[in-house]
Structure formats: C-alpha cells, structure tokens
Amino acid sequence: MISPPTTRGFTAWNAAALFAVLLVVYSPSLRGGFVWDDERHVTEPALRSLSGLARIWFEPGATQQYYPILHSAFWLEHRLWGDATLGYHLASLTQHALAAALFALVLRRLAVPGAALAAWLFALHPTHVESVAWISEQKNTLSAVFYLGATLAYLHFDASRRAATYRAALALFLLALLTKTVTATLPAALLVVLWWRRGHLDWRRDVVPLVPWLTLGAVAGLGTAWLERALIGAEGAAFDLTLLQRTLLAPKVVWFYLGKLFWPANLTFIYPRWQLEPARLVTWLPLLGVLGLLIVLWRLPSRALLAAALLFIGTLFPVLGFLNVYPFQYSFVADHFQYLASLPIIAAAASGLALVPAVARPAGGAIFLGLAALTWQQSPMYRDVRTLYRTTIARNPECWMAHNNLGRELLAHTATQAEAIACFERALALRPAYWEARNNLGLALAQTGRPHAAIPHLETARQLRPQAPEVHNNLGIALARSGRPADACEAFRHAAALNPTLPNIQENWAKALLLLGRRAEAEAHFALAARLRLPPPR
Numbered sequence: 001m002i003s004p005p006t007t008r009g010f011t012a013w014n015a016a017a018l019f020a021v022l023l024v025v026y027s028p029s030l031r032g033g034f035v036w037d038d039e040r041h042v043t044e045p046a047l048r049s050l051s052g053l054a055r056i057w058f059e060p061g062a063t064q065q066y067y068p069i070l071h072s073a074f075w076l077e078h079r080l081w082g083d084a085t086l087g088y089h090l091a092s093l094t095q096h097a098l099a100a101a102l103f104a105l106v107l108r109r110l111a112v113p114g115a116a117l118a119a120w121l122f123a124l125h126p127t128h129v130e131s132v133a134w135i136s137e138q139k140n141t142l143s144a145v146f147y148l149g150a151t152l153a154y155l156h157f158d159a160s161r162r163a164a165t166y167r168a169a170l171a172l173f174l175l176a177l178l179t180k181t182v183t184a185t186l187p188a189a190l191l192v193v194l195w196w197r198r199g200h201l202d203w204r205r206d207v208v209p210l211v212p213w214l215t216l217g218a219v220a221g222l223g224t225a226w227l228e229r230a231l232i233g234a235e236g237a238a239f240d241l242t243l244l245q246r247t248l249l250a251p252k253v254v255w256f257y258l259g260k261l262f263w264p265a266n267l268t269f270i271y272p273r274w275q276l277e278p279a280r281l282v283t284w285l286p287l288l289g290v291l292g293l294l295i296v297l298w299r300l301p302s303r304a305l306l307a308a309a310l311l312f313i314g315t316l317f318p319v320l321g322f323l324n325v326y327p328f329q330y331s332f333v334a335d336h337f338q339y340l341a342s343l344p345i346i347a348a349a350a351s352g353l354a355l356v357p358a359v360a361r362p363a364g365g366a367i368f369l370g371l372a373a374l375t376w377q378q379s380p381m382y383r384d385v386r387t388l389y390r391t392t393i394a395r396n397p398e399c400w401m402a403h404n405n406l407g408r409e410l411l412a413h414t415a416t417q418a419e420a421i422a423c424f425e426r427a428l429a430l431r432p433a434y435w436e437a438r439n440n441l442g443l444a445l446a447q448t449g450r451p452h453a454a455i456p457h458l459e460t461a462r463q464l465r466p467q468a469p470e471v472h473n474n475l476g477i478a479l480a481r482s483g484r485p486a487d488a489c490e491a492f493r494h495a496a497a498l499n500p501t502l503p504n505i506q507e508n509w510a511k512a513l514l515l516l517g518r519r520a521e522a523e524a525h526f527a528l529a530a531r532l533r534l535p536p537p538r
Helices: 012-025 050-058 068-081 085-109 115-124 126-133 135-160 163-177 181-198 203-232 243-262 281-299 304-319 342-354 357-382 385-395 400-411 414-430 435-447 451-464 469-481 485-498 503-515 519-532
Strands: none
Touching: 012 085, 012 115, 012 357, 050 068, 068 085, 068 135, 085 115, 085 126, 085 135, 085 342, 115 126, 115 342, 115 357, 126 135, 126 357, 135 163, 135 181, 163 181, 163 203, 181 203, 181 304, 243 281, 243 304, 243 342, 281 304, 304 342, 342 357, 357 385, 385 400, 400 414, 400 435, 414 435, 435 451, 435 469, 451 469, 469 485, 469 503, 485 503, 503 519
C-alpha cells in the first residue's frame, strides 16, 4: 500500500505516487458533467474564435469575471477537447497535483519539517474537493500553481537578489492575479514569512521590493470588488450588513474554516446562511476567541504558530465579509474559499507531526487514509447536476437556490416536471421574493398546460426583475398559450429589447405573430432567429 512520506523530501516518485492516488480518490467525479456556473466559465460559443479570445482580454464583462488567464485556459481547453468534461476534470486534477508539489518545494526552501507530508495532506484534504471536482473552480487550482510558483521564485530572489529572479517572480504573481484575485494576498503573506524567518522586517530589503506587488494586488482586488457589484450583482438587501455585523462575521468565518480543516465532516456545496445578531452575547464569542488566540500565540517563544495564524486569516481576508462576494447571498462560507488559506495550517500540522518521527509515520498514514476515504466519498457529489443539488438539499434543506436549480434540471424532462414544480414551490416557500424560482414556476405551469395559472407568477417575476429578458419571454409564452397573442407580442418585444441576440425570443415572437395572421413580420423574425443560431466564425 502507498503511504505518504513524512520526513523525506518530495521526490519525483512521491509526485507520481500522489497523482496516482488522486486519480483514484477523484475517480467518481472525473466523468462528471457540467454543474452550476460551469456554462459561464467553459468558453461560450461567442468567445470561441480568435476575436473571442481578444474579447476575453480586452472586454470586461465578456466573461463572468475579469480573469483573462483563467478564461484563456478554458478557451484553449475547449479547442483541445470541446465539451468533453473529462478533459477539464483532468486539467483541474493535474493543476491540483502540481500545486501540491510546489507547496512541498516552498516548504523545503523554508526548511519547514514535513514538507512532503504537508503536500499529501493538502492534495487529499476533502475540503478541496469542491475546488478540484467543480470545473468552474479551475480558477483555484490554476491560480494556486502561479501563486506557489511566485512564492518559490521570490524566496530564491530573497536569497540571491538577482533582478532576473525578481522579474520571474513578479511575472508569476501577475499570472496569478489574472487567474483569480484572491492571490492579491500573496505580498502580505511574503512579508509575514520574512518576519517569521528573521524576527523583523527591514524596510529596504523586505518591504520595498514588495511595494509594486502590494500596489498591483490592491488595484486588482478593488477592480474585482467593483466588478462583483456592477456586473455580477453582489449588492442589494442580501449584502446590507452593518460594519458591526461584518466585524462579527469575520471571526465566525475564521473558526468555521479552521474547524473544517481539522474535522472535515458534513461538507456540502451550500452551507446554511448565518443570522448575525449583535444583541446576542453568543455572537461575540468567535471574535473574543480569535483575539484571545492571537494573544496566546504572540506570547509563545516561537513565532511559527502566530505566523501560520496570520497567514491563514490574511489569506481569508477577501472572503471574511468586509467585501461583497456574490455567493454571500446563499452562504457566508464555501469550501473553495479556503483553498489557498489552508496551506499555512496544513504546513503547521505537518511540521508538528514531523518533529516527532516515532509518531509521524503511523499518524501520517492514518490521517492519509482517512482523508483519502473522505475525499473519495465527497467527490461523487459533483458527478452531475441532480446529484449535486439533491445532496445539498439533504445536508441543507433550507437551501432555496438548490431547490430552484434542481427544479430547473427536472423541468427539462417530461417525467419529472411535477417534481420540478414542487421544487420551485419549495424554493418560494423559503424565499418568496426569489424572482428566478417565480419565473421558473411560471414557465413550468405554462409547459404543463396551465398557462392561466402561470401568468400571475410571471407578472410577479417581471415586477421583481424587470431587466431579465427570460421573464418577459416566458410571460409571452404563457400569454400566447392563454389566447392573448397581441399581449404576447408585446412581452416578446420587451424581451428582445433587453437581449436582441437570443434566437428563441425571436422565434417565439414569430409564432405569436402567426397567431395574429401577420405572416410577413413572422417570417422576418424566423429569419433573424436562424441567423442568430449560426455558429460564430472560428
């Protein structure tokens, strides 16, 4: 049986063995399909040409987030294997294995004991299943490769002070930023590492070289925060937290992630969203606990644990609640948020084990087997859309988003449309102002022969989200099926004005015009729908 190394170096054999083990424990998800958000990350048809690649780089909003290196990677991957999901899964797995190997090299460069064991723990930890098995989170695995590569290069520069090495490190940092901006925390992390090694920071030697990095990180972070609000929608009632609530949220997030690292039980795709009530004493306990822990670590003779805690909290800063992140409307925490932040805690744990060789091998082997089993058990969750949402609902029954998204998947099949309607109704019972579930319920009722019942739901959805073309389109479908083709045409006109590139809107409009006997106009819309369906030039 393969067992993880403990005090030995991370050799090529170790890397090959680790990759083989990863193939086994992730095998249940390797042929998994696209799930939530994947269609917004895997290159869409309009961007699959060379001009589309240029849009990825020079048109913010062409992709869901301005991560041009990530989306260039997806663009290239689509050229290689199209929509075959195995290729994407293997790419994510390879990046994860490479990140683990680089992690070992960084720790070895820092002379941290147990570097190889740390790499295995990082690679096999079940909290990272979400980052590896979910195709969209290739942003995590790929950015980690650049992040750790930049770290290793900068540590070489710190020893050699060679300009070429500095430029290589800076280039890798830029690649990391353009893959995912959570890597903006790297220069601050490097300062913590340098302080840990030397006991102090020298302004000219330590701080000045990282000033450009800090500047680039701040610009990238602020730009992403703006895009989250302006283009993705991270604003509104779900994000209206006071500064006090955000201050109380941050330490709760820290303890949550720390707990999942040491006890990775009940992992799920969407966790329950906490209620933050400053008037309750229990709400203040996480903050007092974090402050108390930092004071204790500060007073220890060794700086190592304090440095690990600072690195952990600092890397988590973008998702502690002080900045709006779109998934916060569902939950304040997600496993993939702590992919990079887990590194210092895992390093500290591995180092502690390695300092006691008599304990390291049996303990390391037991932990290795336990984590591998948990990861193998967790990875099937990402096999397909239905499995993902059914598992999420089983572990978090009040996840209104999962009920709605499961319903949308079930609606596509005649045999499960009744169950889909029940899913939408459950989502609305949990969140009455949820316009997407209201829209989907209306569409489901119209498709199952109840267009009159659908219209009130779709009109409510239109009031809640007047800028959504799909709501106007679905309302038009229900109106046409209710014998109101003139009103349907008006709904389709609004839908087309909001998004003139959707062929199904034009086709539905044409069908309504035929009901009114306006054949010439209908033929024009049918022709436009056909042109919109033509594939873009490659």
